[in-house]
Amino acid sequence: xxxxxxxxxxxxxxxxxxxxxxxxxxxASVLMLTDHRxxxxxxxxxxxxxxxxxxxxxxxxxxxMWSGVDDELATRQALQDSNERLLHELQVVNARMQRMxxxxxxxxxxxxxLHAKRNGSLQVQMVSILDVDLNPYxxxxxLNAGTRQGVKVGQAIMDAGGMLGQVIEVSxxxxxxxxxTDADHAIPVQVARSGFRAIAFGTGDPGSLLISDIPQSADIxxxxxLVTSGMGGRFPAGFPVATIEKLSPNDTGLFMVxxxxxxxxxxxxxxxLLVNEIVxxxxxxxxxxxxxxxxxVAVGSATPPIKPETSSKPKQPTESPVPASDIDANAxxxxxxx
Amino acid sequence: xxxxxxxxxxxxxxxxxxxxxxxPLPSGLxxxxxxxxxxxxCYWCLETPEKTGLGTAFIYGLLSDxxxxxxxxxxxxxxxxxxxxxxxxxxxxxFFPLWQQALAVFALLLNDRLIMSLLHWLVNDHGLSWVAWLxxxxxxxxxxxxxxxxxxxRLRARERS
Numbered sequence: 001x002x003x004x005x006x007x008x009x010x011x012x013x014x015x016x017x018x019x020x021x022x023x024x025x026x027x028a029s030v031l032m033l034t035d036h037r038x039x040x041x042x043x044x045x046x047x048x049x050x051x052x053x054x055x056x057x058x059x060x061x062x063x064x065m066w067s068g069v070d071d072e073l074a075t076r077q078a079l080q081d082s083n084e085r086l087l088h089e090l091q092v093v094n095a096r097m098q099r100m101x102x103x104x105x106x107x108x109x110x111x112x113x114l115h116a117k118r119n120g121s122l123q124v125q126m127v128s129i130l131d132v133d134l135n136p137y138x139x140x141x142x143l144n145a146g147t148r149q150g151v152k153v154g155q156a157i158m159d160a161g162g163m164l165g166q167v168i169e170v171s172x173x174x175x176x177x178x179x180x181t182d183a184d185h186a187i188p189v190q191v192a193r194s195g196f197r198a199i200a201f202g203t204g205d206p207g208s209l210l211i212s213d214i215p216q217s218a219d220i221x222x223x224x225x226l227v228t229s230g231m232g233g234r235f236p237a238g239f240p241v242a243t244i245e246k247l248s249p250n251d252t253g254l255f256m257v258x259x260x261x262x263x264x265x266x267x268x269x270x271x272x273l274l275v276n277e278i279v280x281x282x283x284x285x286x287x288x289x290x291x292x293x294x295x296x297v298a299v300g301s302a303t304p305p306i307k308p309e310t311s312s313k314p315k316q317p318t319e320s321p322v323p324a325s326d327i328d329a330n331a332x333x334x335x336x337x338x
Numbered sequence: 339x340x341x342x343x344x345x346x347x348x349x350x351x352x353x354x355x356x357x358x359x360x361x362p363l364p365s366g367l368x369x370x371x372x373x374x375x376x377x378x379x380c381y382w383c384l385e386t387p388e389k390t391g392l393g394t395a396f397i398y399g400l401l402s403d404x405x406x407x408x409x410x411x412x413x414x415x416x417x418x419x420x421x422x423x424x425x426x427x428x429x430x431x432x433f434f435p436l437w438q439q440a441l442a443v444f445a446l447l448l449n450d451r452l453i454m455s456l457l458h459w460l461v462n463d464h465g466l467s468w469v470a471w472l473x474x475x476x477x478x479x480x481x482x483x484x485x486x487x488x489x490x491x492r493l494r495a496r497e498r499s
Contacts, residue, residue: 017392017425024396024418031400031411036461041403041410048404055405059360132360133368134407137458169407176407 049171162240162263395421447474
């Protein structure tokens with residue numbers, strides 16, 4: 001008797017709980033869908049920055065306190081050592097700079113001869129990183145500067161090693177940046193040695209970038225340095241992005257897939273450089289493509305399209321990576337013509 | 339007075355859980371971060387079910403999503419499911435010995451990870467690394483300390499008042 005009454009009570013309890021559960025589940029799913037499709041989260045975070053910023057500040061407190069203690073406890077010997085090392089590095093870098101400025105002048109003269117316009121100035125701003133772990137499954141960092149400090153969405157950030165990523169969300173005093181290794185990120189690159197252009201996609205793993213759909217004929221090797229190509233105008237040209245670690249054929253065997261190691265330090269460093277002014281990139285037929293977007297392919301033009309099967313070295317740098325289907329369609333077009 | 343101090347403590351612990359979600363941990367370990375917010379929520383669902391329900395879970399989950407720049411609604415969904423399961427089996431969980439309760443919490447957290455990897459898979463994200471599955475284990479190990487700790491704090495607050 002007692003059991004029966006308790007079980008009926010439990011049943012009614014669960015029934016009264018199931019309806020709210022369903023309501024909340026539906027609400028959460030709708031939220032997730034709208035966020036996934038329309039990026040509502042970003043707008044909400046901008047609006048609620050007054051609430052979010054103090055919490056971020058609070059979360060970064062332990063690590064800041066730790067670094068404060070670390071500074072206090074630094075011994076005289078350690079400071080002297082690091083000072084000596086920095087002076088040494090400065091001398092090496094200065095010597096390199098002297099050479100670079102000579103080369104830069106020469107480069108400018110040559111460009112003048114070619115009547116190529118290029119504004120070489122690049123303004124950067126030093127910004128510190130707020131030490132909070134946003135989401136371990138995404139490669140994002142919080143910068144300690146926002147709209148008030150002149151940060152804008154789309155600005156490139158880099159560190160001493162190379163390109164780090166770009167700003168995606170800005171609130172009053174904070175900004176969120178997407179790192180080049182995030183799975184949602186793609187950056188137009190170029191092999192420094194041969195000029196072959198490609199796009200490096202993030203993988204979600206802080207130690208690797210992926211370059212897909214490389215034609216077999218492309219001039220790219222293990223150990224090649226990838227630099228930003230400046231296509232699309234978002235990233236300034238010529239800065240290191242990654243080094244090719246491995247090249248392997250993809251599933252179809254027609255193209256190659258490259259794995260690269262990022263040049264910038266992907267773990268949370270202390271400070272980064274925010275690129276203020278982006279050099280307008282020279283007009284070029286190639287444009288940045290998204291993984292799903294179709295790059296322009298020259299069909300029926302005077303020059304024959306580059307076929308992936310031919311092993312001859314293309315003198316002209318190839319287009320951005322072309323999906324296999326596009327090349328095939330192109331080749332068919334070519335065959336149809338007499 | 340007792341009720342007031344208890345509700346203050348509930349808010350404080352849940353807020354601490356929110357902040358803990360984004361406190362920087364050494365890289366590599368951050369994937370195995372124990373889900374303290376879920377543990378705190380679980381505790382309050384067991385102790386004060388009339389005050390802590392699905393609504394609380396939803397709100398704190400949403401806040402955590404906002405702070406951690408994840409997908410909006412993801413943690414809200416996960417915590418609502420967790421709170422529902424806890425309140426459903428509350429009568430049994432409350433009278434478990436502590437170690438058995440810890441095992442139940444482990445099952446809850448494991449279920450939470452499964453939901454999470456399902457959600458990530460649905461939005462075409464890459465899978466979770468194996469380190470992420472350490473999180474429920476750490477949560478299980480933390481649970482007894484957390485449970486006894488909050489109990490003692492509440493007891494002391496009650497004695498004082």
